[in-house]
Amino acid sequence: MTAGVAATRTRAGFYLDSVALMRISQAVQDIAGVSAASLMMGSPSNKELLRDAGLLDADAEAAGPNDLVIAVRADDGDALRAAFETAEAALRGPAASGRGEAGWNPRSLETGLRALPGANLAIVSVPGDFAAREARRALERGLNVMLFSDNVALAEEVALKTLARGRGLLMMGPDCGTAILAGAPIGFANAVPRGDIGLIAASGTGLQEVACLIARAGGGISHGIGVGGRDLGAAVGGAATLSAIDALDRDGATRRVVLISKPPDPETAKRIADRIAASPKRFTLCCIGMEPMDLPGNARQAATLREAAGDAFAGAGVAEPERTLEAALGRPGRKRGTVRGLFSGGSLCAEAQAVLMSAGIRFFSNVPIPGAGGAESGHRLIDLGADEYTRGRPHPMIEPAVRDRPLAKALADPEVGVVLVDVVVGHGAHEDPAGRLAAVLAAHGREAPVVIASVCGTDEDPQNRSAQVEALRDAGVVVAESNAGAAETAAALLAG
Template sequence: MLYTIIKKNSYQDSINLMLLTNAVSAMEGLEKVQIMMATPANKDIFKDAGLYTDELKAAESNDMAIVIDTKDEKKVEEVLEKVEQYLKDQSISGGSQAFETVRTWDRAQSTLPNANLALISVPGQYAAEEANKALDMGLHVFLFSDNVPMGDEAQLKQKAHEKGLLVMGPDCGTGILDGIPMAFANVVQKGRIGIVGASGTGIQEVSAIIDRLGEGVSHAIGTGGRDLKDPIGAITMMDGIRALENHSQTDIIAVISKPPAKEVRNQVVDLLHHVTKPVVTIFLGEKPETYEGNVYQAYTLAETAKIAVDIAQGKDVQADYNAGDYEVKDVQLKQGQTAIKGLYSGGTLASEAAVLLSDGLGLGTEITNEDGYVLKHKGHEVVDLGDDKYTQGKPHPMIDPETRAKFILEAAKDESTAVILLDFVLGYGSHDDMASALLPHIEYAVSFAKENGRELYVVASVCGTSNDPQDYEGHIKRLKESGVIVKDNNNEAVRTALSIVGLRVNDVQKQYKDKPQPRTTFNLTVSDEVMKLVTEKPRIINVGLKSFTDAIVASNVPVVQYDWRPIAGGNEKMRKILSLLK
């Protein structure tokens, strides 16, 4: 039977409610439970889950909705007690915070009058409106929010460019500004290598490898994954490149892009040939055969980091960074057991895996994303479990193991599966101990396959640094002790998985060419506001997820928390009327 509790005007951010739902779901005697704000989009999720009720229909966007499916009515009171205790604990944990919490933009600006950056993580339907307010206040924007329409992204970035500001995002999952981790980021030492690019696990993988190789990062300017699409035209990437070109403490620039639009990509490369500093690029899906002038084109994320480090340390750039011994001894597979299942929490890591696997299968290196699957071919699968398809109403897989645990079991039941390929992404915002959370499911999958007469191999990489809060070395140790084959990076993990099923990537020995004649000229100057952003410590108004203040406070950076709530209780019609009256 379904029981519905509506807590009027009780706004909580989505991640808190997702984690609360997971905690409550572990209680015995419940068939299903879902706790979300009663927005129109979330009501659709309730419907899809078979949890829609008449009481929910009348709830408004600023109301918290709890729907419980249970045969025991007494369980409802237990759920409510757990919910109240969870929210109370959240309130207590923020009681001794080292920053002020406000409820309006005006109050945020008066509390931190020298703020220069807004970190925005509100629901996607409100994100563009809040970002426009920040730009009008003269603030750069780090836009974590996803599900922002492409047209809104183009408008925001053009407006920012005209104002001499940067919009990083939307869907900007990772950034590092003057050593300060933003959103989901690893703890990386400061150094001479600046990064600009797709803002998630691509930046995390490259920056973490740079750190582990003994160098550091000056800035990592996130662009969002769509910046090199035609409607956007690489506005943020090109302004970010100009910023790093003018930043005296950046000696090398690394550029990371998801598969780009061809003409936009060519325009970015033309700009890079005007830059005076050495540049390392990766355009995922491209398999470069040359280095051109000061632009060193890489095939993998690990290669991107290694080239940048070699340049920083005054070493010669090698023709190939991907050679290695990826053989696993004494592989025992049954006939027909040929498939690799890549189950990824990181979107860029999933894309890289799909490119390499496609290459090893002789399918070329171009990839597409269909329903979260970046590759699906004859049993081989690479799935981005952080795709919107899998995170509607659920925590991101870097936070919660549940979705991946289900996929691991499904892969083990598939008799064609030879290898399960996993990433473990550490850093601020990620799960405290994902290795321990997933290992029971991994061990069960391996034992299930063995009971059915099959050997199942699990290959993983850990994206992190020794200073991350989750214990990088401990993660690796726990995985290895459980029989997981752990490689130093995602590139090595994918190649090892390919080796297990008798496949390999045919790498190119890159040749060096002189810099080509540029097709156009570029102005490399930047605004005073952008120069201040890269030469001064950020001063941040955090709009939305309070957990993002953890890394900021730990870095002794000024921050004010804007405890955002939807205007007019989330009523769209009333919100638009109020907006017009201002």
């Protein structure tokens, strides 16, 4: 039995987006004496989560998708009261609202278009059950679409992308979190200068890492087009990727193109390769974990994000400097044992796997790249952004507290010698992920394993990459120049 007291409150007809609700949930959760706090809309899937947590009472059960449920478990009545007061105050505050200055925003796409008749892009981030409908309505009104929502059925994705291709529109997503269009950062994107390298990515953090490595080496990005994680699968057949290649082919600002994806379906890969052969531009393909593929003369394959960045812009793919390994060797505490990788970026986790594999190290991953996984070596590379970690919870890029518990566990595990982490900053990301990491590290002694990190971002990002690096170094973390470099440093420690 769970100790303490639990209660719920429901606010009928009070809709708030999931990110705003998760931020408030975290603030309530942080109150002393509160063991669980959840603010959710009363959709069937959310009520299931509350039931699993033992927080679904009769009132919450009766809530609908337009009703807000506040559910709390606390040690005693005082903590429970404090929790509800904090939640209610937050719901009254500005953070709970995206209200315009006039105190009123349009409530539909149609009224939105009346307010901004020249709009050329719709960003859709409503719950998955409703997302395809909103995206379709936007396409039908001639708007390009970035569909951030996940949990959209594959058949709906195919239908949306077919509709978009027929109308000459860009359909980015579903599950597309990052784009940079004509200098505008869309979703989770970094502040990078404009330049002549175009990116097409089925992966948000893959796009971010390549863009930031190029930017930090002095290059720039013309556009970064997201296509969604399933675009190069057999069912979708690269529909959005082909539209993006067409667009960047015609784009005068783009000289080279980097394509970033999981290994594509073989037939789709051939279709993409044929399309690239007809392009006058140079391409770099980075499909982490993919065997060498037949490519036309204007294309090269890169095994890692760093290699892809370096192929597109000289200087962006330099090897990790010796001093990173030296810094790791100079740290007090354990350096021998197993590697525990705790990633917020899926592609960053995949890239670390590729690096360890090429060093001959076997490991387990919850999201294994081809040829990896299942090994009993004790090394573990975990993507904390995978569905099993984010069901009903914020993505670790938005709320790095998600990593606190697995990180504390790894630091206390006598078998673990190296902890490998990524810190992703930029628009949309948490305001201080390094600070959160440092707070967890401070609770562990000098005997804790060495922690190796990389910071994906730029100094122009709201968090300032250099400040994040400094905060990590102050906390005793070894900071590599890139995610690939961090993984190489971990591999070198194991080999040492």
